[in-house]
Amino acid sequence: xxxxxxxxxxxxxxxxxxxxxxxxxxxxxxxxxxxxxxxxxxxxxxxxxxxxxxxxxxxxxxxxxxxxxxxxxxxxxxxxxxxxxxxxxxxxxxxxxxxxxxxxxxxxxxxxxxxxxxxxxxxxxxxxxxxxxxxxxxxxxxxxxxxxxxxxxxxxxxxxxxxxxxxxxxxxxxxxxxxxxxxxxxxxxxxxxxxxxxxxxxxxxxxxxxxxxxxxxxxxxxxxxxxxxxxxxxxxxxxxxxxxxxxxxxxxxxxxxxxxxxxxxxxxxxxxxxxxxxxxxxxxxxxxxxxxxxxxx
Amino acid sequence: xxxxxxxxxxxxxxxxxxxxxxxxxxxxxxxxxxxxxxxxxxxxxxxxxxxxxxxxxxxxxxxxxxxxxxxxxxxxxxxxxxxxxxxxxxxxxxxxxxxxxxxxxxxxxxxxxxxxxxxxxxxxxxxxxxxxxxxxxxxxxxxxxxxxxxxxxxxxxxxxxxxxxxxxxxxxxxxxxxxxxxxxxxxxxxxxxxxxxxxxxxxxxxxxxxxxxxxxxxxxxxxxxxxxxxxxxxxxxxxxxxxxxxxxxxxxxxxxxxxxxxxxxxxxxxxxxxxxxxxxxxxxxxxxxxxxxxxxxxxxxxxxxxxxxxxxxxxxxx
Numbered sequence: 001x002x003x004x005x006x007x008x009x010x011x012x013x014x015x016x017x018x019x020x021x022x023x024x025x026x027x028x029x030x031x032x033x034x035x036x037x038x039x040x041x042x043x044x045x046x047x048x049x050x051x052x053x054x055x056x057x058x059x060x061x062x063x064x065x066x067x068x069x070x071x072x073x074x075x076x077x078x079x080x081x082x083x084x085x086x087x088x089x090x091x092x093x094x095x096x097x098x099x100x101x102x103x104x105x106x107x108x109x110x111x112x113x114x115x116x117x118x119x120x121x122x123x124x125x126x127x128x129x130x131x132x133x134x135x136x137x138x139x140x141x142x143x144x145x146x147x148x149x150x151x152x153x154x155x156x157x158x159x160x161x162x163x164x165x166x167x168x169x170x171x172x173x174x175x176x177x178x179x180x181x182x183x184x185x186x187x188x189x190x191x192x193x194x195x196x197x198x199x200x201x202x203x204x205x206x207x208x209x210x211x212x213x214x215x216x217x218x219x220x221x222x223x224x225x226x227x228x229x230x231x232x233x234x235x236x237x238x239x240x241x242x243x244x245x246x247x248x249x250x251x252x253x254x255x256x257x258x259x260x261x262x263x264x265x266x267x268x269x270x271x272x273x274x275x276x277x278x279x280x281x282x283x284x285x286x287x288x289x290x291x292x293x294x295x296x297x
Numbered sequence: 298x299x300x301x302x303x304x305x306x307x308x309x310x311x312x313x314x315x316x317x318x319x320x321x322x323x324x325x326x327x328x329x330x331x332x333x334x335x336x337x338x339x340x341x342x343x344x345x346x347x348x349x350x351x352x353x354x355x356x357x358x359x360x361x362x363x364x365x366x367x368x369x370x371x372x373x374x375x376x377x378x379x380x381x382x383x384x385x386x387x388x389x390x391x392x393x394x395x396x397x398x399x400x401x402x403x404x405x406x407x408x409x410x411x412x413x414x415x416x417x418x419x420x421x422x423x424x425x426x427x428x429x430x431x432x433x434x435x436x437x438x439x440x441x442x443x444x445x446x447x448x449x450x451x452x453x454x455x456x457x458x459x460x461x462x463x464x465x466x467x468x469x470x471x472x473x474x475x476x477x478x479x480x481x482x483x484x485x486x487x488x489x490x491x492x493x494x495x496x497x498x499x500x501x502x503x504x505x506x507x508x509x510x511x512x513x514x515x516x517x518x519x520x521x522x523x524x525x526x527x528x529x530x531x532x533x534x535x536x537x538x539x540x541x542x543x544x545x546x547x548x549x550x551x552x553x554x555x556x557x558x559x560x561x562x563x564x565x566x567x568x569x570x571x572x573x574x575x576x577x578x579x580x581x582x583x584x585x586x587x588x589x590x591x592x593x594x595x596x597x598x599x600x601x602x603x604x605x606x607x608x609x610x611x612x613x614x615x
Contacts, residue, residue, distance in 0.1 A: 135315035138595040139588055140554030143572065147588055150576040151323050227440055231558050234442050235573050250443060262450065269443035277438035284434075 026289070033285020039278025047097045050090030058087040058244050069263055077263040079249070088244040089267055095245040096275060099160055099229040100222045107164025107225075108218045111171030116202050116210060118172065119179025130176075133169040141166045145228055149237045159238055163228050167221045174217045175210045182209045212290040219283035223276040230272050246272045298607060305603055309596045316592040317369065320585045321362055352378065369589065375582035377575075384582045387571065388590065394469045395567035397479070398559065399552045401487040406494035407545060413495070414502025414541075415529055421507055429499060436496025441555050445489040445562035452485060467564040482565075490559040494548045501544040505537035512536070539610060546602035550595040 027034040051058070056074070062082035069077045076085035118129040136144070148162035182188065183206065191201050230247030232238035239245040246268040332349040340348075349355045353364065368375065374384035417429035453466030464485055470478040509515065510533055518528050557569030568587065575583035 131311045132315055134312045135319060138312055138316060138592045140551050140591060142554040142557055143588065143591055146572065146576055147323060147584060150584065223438065230440050231442065234558060235561055237576060265446050269440065269446065272443065273439045277434060280434055280437055
């Protein structure tokens with residue numbers, strides 16, 4: 001139990017312990033989580049510098065070179081339009097990561113804020129917000145995201161909004177239950193007794209206590225967000241063609257031509273699986289460290 | 298018990314109302330105008346206005362909402378804007394394949410996942426346990442549609458040749474037409490949709506069985522010399538069944554979502570395909586019906602799980 005608590009302390013207060021020590025401690029205690037972090041870092045590198053590593057344009061057709069396997073010229077092969085798969089994969093990494101991080105920042109972020117407000121004010125406000133969340137939760141993720149993108153139209157921003165809204169209820173619920181516990185603590189009473197206003201109490205005293213459970217939810221939401229984007233793109237409601245996204249590369253011709261050139265389907269699928277696997281491993285490790293009670297669930 | 302069921306039933310009403318309101322406003326406030334889509338580019342302004350009036354889109358929003366809600370309560374989901382057929386009939390025709398796929402998947406998942414989870418908990422921290430957990434983690438990560446591709450490729454095409462696939466890779470056969478073909482057509486979709494559910498249930502089974510195995514009564518049972526399989530099933534699994542039941546219930550509702558993609562991969566004419574088609578053509582009534590049906594189904598599953606709790610665990614009394 002003591003090591004578990006010190007885990008939580010090291011991650012909770014990195015400034016006092018030294019960032020390097022936290023990192024090395026995390027690697028030795030959570031090797032799988034570190035592997036997940038490594039996958040995420042590789043993906044970020046792919047997204048940032050990947051497109052610069054090749055002269056091929058991800059959108060340019062070269063029909064003479066279509067449906068090729070990996071070669072010295074086209075490192076990962078080409079698709080049905082003769083587009084270079086390596087450069088498309090790198091651009092796809094950008095989209096996946098962008099959708100992942102931005103939708104979590106927007107969706108889980110606003111869900112957390114709503115949770116703080118809902119839990120703190122309680123009563124009618126809380127009741128109304130929670131019924132709304134119940135309703136949002138009762139529509140499966142992909143269906144809800146589909147309905148929202150259908151309503152707003154398919155472009156990158158709307159996809160991020162749709163995948164974000166889907167995450168709101170879960171983040172809200174987790175943060176709210178934490179708020180309900182923290183609300184009763186003495187330091188909140190103390191803050192109120194010296195005349196702190198609601199916004200100050202929520203921001204200064206309650207929100208910091210909700211960061212750990214929120215982080216757990218947010219990291220697990222990242223993998224789901226990436227998969228949801230891929231699914232949306234696959235069924236044609238995602239990032240509009242010809243913009244390369246991993247899900248979109250598996251749709252359309254990727255579906256019919258993968259018999260002739262399996263590489264077209266292998267790379268994006270593998271990348272998606274690995275990326276989500278990385279986020280899941282990292283998320284599990286974060287959860288174990290921040291909340292030892294949940295270990296192994 | 299009856300009082301509890303009634304109280305629990307009443308709590309579903311606000312949720313369903315909010316789902317309904319959400320559905321209505323979400324699709325009414327959209328930029329796309331179905332009247333313009335139907336009228337097409339050739340239509341005059343008068344024709345466009347007439348179509349608007351026919352669809353009831355010219356009335357104020359609250360009037361539309363009132364009329365719409367009144368009809369929904371009576372089970373009338375309107376007519377499809379595109380095909381002009383009643384939505385109810387369109388949806389009914391698609392329920393069979395989706396329900397078959399959902400049940401087959403859940404069956405596969407439960408049959409595979411629960412033994413795996415119990416085994417992993419029994420041999421906690423062993424190689425078996427770790428393998429099951431890694432398998433579960435992979436199951437959470439692989440996109441359903443990609444897994445579908447792999448299955449089509451491996452079982453349908455690659456292993457046994459293009460001309461003679463060992464399992465059908467696309468389509469759906471009605472249960473009344475040919476039972477054997479019906480089952481064969483469901484195998485690949487059920488496994489590819491099922492992997493993520495297997496992962497979910499196996500993890501939850503492992504966690505809750507592990508928890509129960511620490512209990513005193515398990516030690517007592519072991520001390521009495523009861524055989525391990527009997528302990529695992531009668532003592533451990535039974536007492537661990539509540540959280541497992543919850544995940545099974547929730548996954549059942551979630552499967553409808555995954556079915557959208559799976560039906561698309563395996564060309565199954567189910568509700569998911571209908572939803573994709575409806576969204577592509579902005580067919581409001583169908584989209585609304587789908588969201589309300591799926592939301593309602595989810596609420597119903599939650600209700601059923603809660604009520605089952607009370608039956609399974611006599612300690613729960615409301």
